Amino acid sequence: MIGRSTSIMSYDNPALQFDEQRLAKRNLLQEQGVTLYPPSFHRSHTIAGIRTEFDSVTHDPSPQQVATAGRIYIVRDHGKTFFCDLGDESGRIQLYIRKDSLPDGKFAIFKSGVERGDIIGVKGRAFRTKVGEITLWVDDFELLTKALCSLPEKFHGLTNLEKRYRQRYLDLIVNEESRETFRTRSRILSQLRNNLTARDFLEFETPTLQPIYGGANARPFTTYHNYLEQKLYMRIAPELYLKRLVVGGFEKVFELAKNFRNEDIDTSHNPEFSMVEIYQAYADYKDMMRLTEEIISGIIREVTGGYEVTYEGNTIDFTPPWNSMPMEEAVKTIGGIDIFTYPLEALKEKGKTLGVEGVEGVRSHREALPLFFETLVEEKLIQPTFILDFPIENSPLAKVHREKEGFVERFELFIAGMELANGFSELNDPIDQLERFEAQEEKRRLGDEEAQMHDYDFVNALGYGMPPTGGVGIGIDRLVMLSTSNTSIKEVILFPSMRRESTTEEEEEVAPGEDNQ
RNA sequence: GGGCUUGUAGCUUAGUCGGUAGAGCGACAGACUCUUAAUCUGUAGGUCAGGGGUUCGAGUCCCUUCAGGCCCGCCA
Numbered sequence: 001m002i003g004r005s006t007s008i009m010s011y012d013n014p015a016l017q018f019d020e021q022r023l024a025k026r027n028l029l030q031e032q033g034v035t036l037y038p039p040s041f042h043r044s045h046t047i048a049g050i051r052t053e054f055d056s057v058t059h060d061p062s063p064q065q066v067a068t069a070g071r072i073y074i075v076r077d078h079g080k081t082f083f084c085d086l087g088d089e090s091g092r093i094q095l096y097i098r099k100d101s102l103p104d105g106k107f108a109i110f111k112s113g114v115e116r117g118d119i120i121g122v123k124g125r126a127f128r129t130k131v132g133e134i135t136l137w138v139d140d141f142e143l144l145t146k147a148l149c150s151l152p153e154k155f156h157g158l159t160n161l162e163k164r165y166r167q168r169y170l171d172l173i174v175n176e177e178s179r180e181t182f183r184t185r186s187r188i189l190s191q192l193r194n195n196l197t198a199r200d201f202l203e204f205e206t207p208t209l210q211p212i213y214g215g216a217n218a219r220p221f222t223t224y225h226n227y228l229e230q231k232l233y234m235r236i237a238p239e240l241y242l243k244r245l246v247v248g249g250f251e252k253v254f255e256l257a258k259n260f261r262n263e264d265i266d267t268s269h270n271p272e273f274s275m276v277e278i279y280q281a282y283a284d285y286k287d288m289m290r291l292t293e294e295i296i297s298g299i300i301r302e303v304t305g306g307y308e309v310t311y312e313g314n315t316i317d318f319t320p321p322w323n324s325m326p327m328e329e330a331v332k333t334i335g336g337i338d339i340f341t342y343p344l345e346a347l348k349e350k351g352k353t354l355g356v357e358g359v360e361g362v363r364s365h366r367e368a369l370p371l372f373f374e375t376l377v378e379e380k381l382i383q384p385t386f387i388l389d390f391p392i393e394n395s396p397l398a399k400v401h402r403e404k405e406g407f408v409e410r411f412e413l414f415i416a417g418m419e420l421a422n423g424f425s426e427l428n429d430p431i432d433q434l435e436r437f438e439a440q441e442e443k444r445r446l447g448d449e450e451a452q453m454h455d456y457d458f459v460n461a462l463g464y465g466m467p468p469t470g471g472v473g474i475g476i477d478r479l480v481m482l483s484t485s486n487t488s489i490k491e492v493i494l495f496p497s498m499r500r501e502s503t504t505e506e507e508e509e510v511a512p513g514e515d516n517q
Numbered sequence: 518g519g520g521c522u523u524g525u526a527g528c529u530u531a532g533u534c535g536g537u538a539g540a541g542c543g544a545c546a547g548a549c550u551c552u553u554a555a556u557c558u559g560u561a562g563g564u565c566a567g568g569g570g571u572u573c574g575a576g577u578c579c580c581u582u583c584a585g586g587c588c589c590g591c592c593a
Contacts, residue, residue: 017527019527019544020544021544022544059551074553074554074555076552076553076554076555076556077549077555078549078550078551078552078556079548079549079550080549080550081549081550081552082552083552083553083555085553094552096550096552098550100550115543115544116543129551129552129553130551130552131551131552131553133551133552133553135552149527150527150528150543150544151527151528152527152528152529152542152543153527153541153542153543154528154542154543154554155528155529155541155542155554156528156529156530156541156542156554157529158528158529159528159529160524160585161585161586162524162584162585162586163528163585165585174528217592217593218592219592261592263592264518264590264591264592266587266588266592267586267587267588269592357590370593371593373593374593390593393593394593395593419593450592450593488586498584499583499585501583
């Protein structure tokens with residue numbers, strides 16, 4: 001929308017966090033002819049670079065002048081001298097600013113107009129102070145960016161979670177741990193790409209806006225394309241498109257996908273989240289388990305330097321190979337109940353006493369199995385554990401088990417009680433796929449909003465022939481949580497979904513979507 | 518959806534039994550040429566998240582709205 005032009009700029013709009021004193025300094029600097037936002041500054045060194053190169057300097061400043069830049073984090077005013085802590089992405093260094101070392105008039109500008117939070121460029125020479133702190137003796141400085149908002153307190157910093165999430169930039173400015181978390185996240189992403197491309201996988205991008213959503217059981221976000229005049233869904237998974245690529249002849253593919261699910265938010269769920277999905281022709285679910293194990297353990301070693309991670313007080317050991325067991329065995333040995341020894345009615349009773357949700361409605365032991373698993377086992381799986389062989393009913397895209405009737409060749413990986421990965425031998429029999437979709441459609445008719453949509457084009461793709469294929473999806477956000485010992489997904493997503501703040505004027509109420517047909 | 522819980526100055530926070538809202542940092546004015554959470558002196562800064570109620574009197578007690586956090590449900 002075209003902005004309503006306001007003839008008088010208003011800095012006291014409650015939505016603005018500008019500081020009056022800083023605005024005054026800005027004006028003062030402008031009157032003195034200081035350029036507030038110059039276009040560039042040439043650095044000869046980063047701060048870490050200075051620290052490394054001049055590590056052996058003594059009390060006498062090095063003859064070599066360097067140019068570096070950064071944000072002023074702390075100012076210590078001594079009258080005719082200043083000590084400042086200057087920080088860039090690489091680190092921090094102390095500046096020593098003397099009135100008699102700067103060009104004429106510069107000291108007054110610094111004293112009256114430059115403050116904590118501002119970004120400056122400096123030219124200076126490295127030396128060590130009396131107490132041995134490596135410091136830059138400043139010969140000249142240039143204001144590079146005047147900050148109008150003041151930084152949080154220098155010692156306690158910013159701890160308010162809501163503010164840290166809503167104003168992540170501020171969190172990143174002042175909290176090194178937060179910067180480190182997102183550095184790790186970035187390293188994990190590049191490690192994933194390197195690892196997979198080194199194995200000859202090709203990375204692709206498939207549609208985020210989909211006319212038919214699929215690949216998972218979840219409620220989608222709905223949108224509308226004006227030109228096409230049709231409803232579109234934000235993808236809940238890229239699965240069905242990636243498998244089309246395997247049909248097309250790409251034998252090893254992956255996508256680093258942002259998925260969208262219109263569901264609740266909690267410490268392990270964000271409405272938009274990241275997942276890597278991987279498909280490999282001529283592989284089965286066991287191959288994908290091995291691949292998953294190699295990729296994740298490799299990432300943990302790369303980002304932590306070892307295979308052990310402390311998480312929620314537990315030491316998690318990622319050293320391969322990881323434990324694996326069929327779901328019925330997990331329920332038996334970890335859950336402590338061998339459900340197949342109970343008659344069905346007795347099993348339902350037993351389930352009720354154990355607090356197994358939804359057990360009353362089951363029609364078979366097989367249907368009861370995942371319910372018992374979720375209640376009795378899932379949260380106890382702290383060490384990396386593959387759970388194998390799921391009942392067929394809830395896995396409409398997985399191939400039937402080669403030995404166990406009524407089951408599919410599927411695994412899920414659990415770590416710290418969280419589901420980290422989910423993979424299977426992909427269903428490639430078009431007739432079976434058609435029947436599974438029809439079963440899902442029936443569920444939808446009975447009101448299951450999360451049952452999958454029928455996708456005839458996908459069935460046709462399988463009709464042209466997809467080789468035997470293994471696939472897996474790995475949750476990136478949760479992997480970052482484990483790698484950085486964070487127990488909230490909001491700590492590892494830069495800009496997590498938050499309810500909008502109501503301090504600003506009410507916007508037009510958005511309709512709750514047309515996702516109920 | 519349910520339970521518990523938090524919201525006080527820019528930030529970090531104290532506030533007892535209901536009795537004039539305190540501090541540190543930051544800001545402002547001043548002193549100080551090796552400090553490092555610099556130090557010292559002084560000043561300003563508050564719709565106690567919003568609204569309502571009880572009371573002579575509410576940051577404090579009650580109701581309600583908003584936003585956040587934790588747990589449960591849901592998300593297989």
